[in-house]
Amino acid sequence: MDKLEATEAARLAPRGETWRTVADGHKKSVRAIQERARQKRLRYLLYTNLVILAYLGKRLLEGHPVAFGLPHLGADAMLWLFPVILIVMMGGVLLLPLASGRSPHIKFSPEEIGIGFADVRGIDNVLEEVTRTLQIFLTYKSFRDELGGNPRRGILFEGRPGTGKTHLAKAMAAEAGVPFFFVSAPAFPSMWHGMTAMKIRRFFKTLKKAARKHGGAIGFIEEIDAVGASRGGGVDASTEYGGGASSVLRMVSPGSEGMVNELLVQLQSFDSPLLGGRIRNWFVDIANLLMRPEHRFKKSPPDYSNVLIVGATNRAEALDAALLRPGRFDRTLYFDLPSRSGRRELIDYFLTRRAHTAEMDREDLREELASMTLGYSPAMLEHVLDEALVWSIRDGRRALTWRDVQQARLSEEIGLAQPVAYTERERRLIATHEAGHATAAYLCAKERKLEVLSIIKRRQALGLLAHSDLEERFTKTKSELESTLKVALAGMAAEEIFFGESGTGPSSDLAAATALVAQMVGLYGMGDSLVSYDAVNNGGHSAPNIVAKVLSTDAGKNEVDGILKSHKDQIAYLIEINRHLVEALRDALIDHEELLGDEILSVLRKAGAAHPNRHPVTAGA
Ligand SMILES: Nc1ncnc2c1ncn2[C@@H]1O[C@H](COP(=O)(O)OP(=O)(O)OP(=O)(O)O)[C@@H](O)[C@H]1O
Ligand SMILES: [Mg+2]
Structure with missing residues (x-):
């Protein structure tokens, strides 16, 4: 059993499906096609060589064997050789555009790829759908001839960068045992008129040829939005500027429409007859002109090429709607970030x-x-x-x-650590500020995990406390948001308690806290009123965000201010009565500059143990 069958059998076994039996039969048909093509190549090689060998043998028997060597140019070669070379070179230059119409693909044979489905991890839902598509791809003969269905021709992989679209497409080709043609869509446009469409046509032609030879082929178009972007892309602009803009846009990028059109045509032209069939049909057409309808000859049926096109894009919404209709890229698989x-x-x-x-x-x-x-x-x-x-x-x-x-x-x-030398007072201030955050997170936010506490400068941040949810969460309760708020304000509170005043450090904390409270008040109904500021729709393109909407009204601003101040007072009280925890963390930070998860907890526990009478007072105080 090979890898694909093993993966699929394991997945389908509990559902009692018989993928193996299906795949067994039809993978054999793909292999049979490959074997026939191989034997044909061997025969061709043998026959052509036989003809040459027979000719050479005949000359030998006749007593004047073929002499191998450089041709003799004659004494006057210098006269005509130079102009001939010049003419050949000029011809080469004139033919340059034609050479630039070659398909820009890179071909990988299945053995070269080196990854299979076993190397695609953490995206099981997509993998399952892809396996199903591949199953139909491999079993196209029975799917078409026995069941009467149209095999899937194209699937679109949509997802953020780095989510494994290219990776999975490669694994697909390796598992299917057919060649994989990788092309990056931005390589299609050409500076020569008409060559862009020719490159697209040649890409598809190569695919069809390979499919006939190997029993199937997978074409992968990376960043397909570069050629498949919506035609007449100036719709928005034309509404704004009154129609004229779209023609301006067309003048700016005259090639993009042609590319989509060519792509649409090519995606549908898989089933034209082969050259031999086309020549036969031409004769049949002429002969049929002379025949009565009931006696007319039948034309060659189109040749089905088992080609699967996989398009990948970061933004499927930019693609032309005609590309996404059934029969072209009829299935879009969304590559989400892994859970x-x-x-x-x-x-x-x-x-x-x-x-x-x-x-x-x-x-x-x-x-x-x-x-x-x-x-x-x-x-x-x-x-x-x-x-x-x-x-x-x-x-x-x-x-x-x-x-x-x-x-x-x-x-x-966050960025690379930048070794800067703080003054002694600054170092102490930053350590106190960060220790304040960490103490607040330890005391109030039980659902948060403390990850890193640092006073090393990284980009804009002089220090940082990184904390995350203990479990992956998609919603938050009001009390959780309030404890996040307290953690954000704790740095400022600690500076005030230990230094009598705060500095410029808390500015980003305040911005984050203000944004959070504005959302609580205007979005989640966690303030005095249930009115959602998000329902305000100013129209136009530059709608203000929720923070701007809440803060633009006096009532909203006052409420946000009130919540911020009351939480700051609460956290200041908590820090005041847990000074020993802040001090312990501050001193550890000054000594070590950076503490990781367990180290933070052990400092806090030790400090708690050193003050047995001062048990930490938790939130709500
Ligand atoms: N599911 C996965 N399992 C294992 N490795 C993966 C997976 N997804 C991605 N990778 C790794 O990440 C690398 C980048 O992924 P890939 O090139 O497929 O991203 P992409 O979705 O095509 O991104 P882009 O949209 O930028 O083209 C791969 O070379 C592979 O090593
Ligand atoms: Mg990619």
């Missing part, structure tokens, strides 16, 4: 190939990494682990550790 369990699977997969310490095999750390990387695409996850390897090599080690992964994640998300 937590998907990320865990990807982490396991990526780590199997990367040198790592035994610590990274710990179940809890891998789970933690999966939960920390919410919003990461598979490509980002892979990149973080690669970066972690770089960190370990920089340190003279040859395996990545948990700390390397954290460093890599921080530089990926």
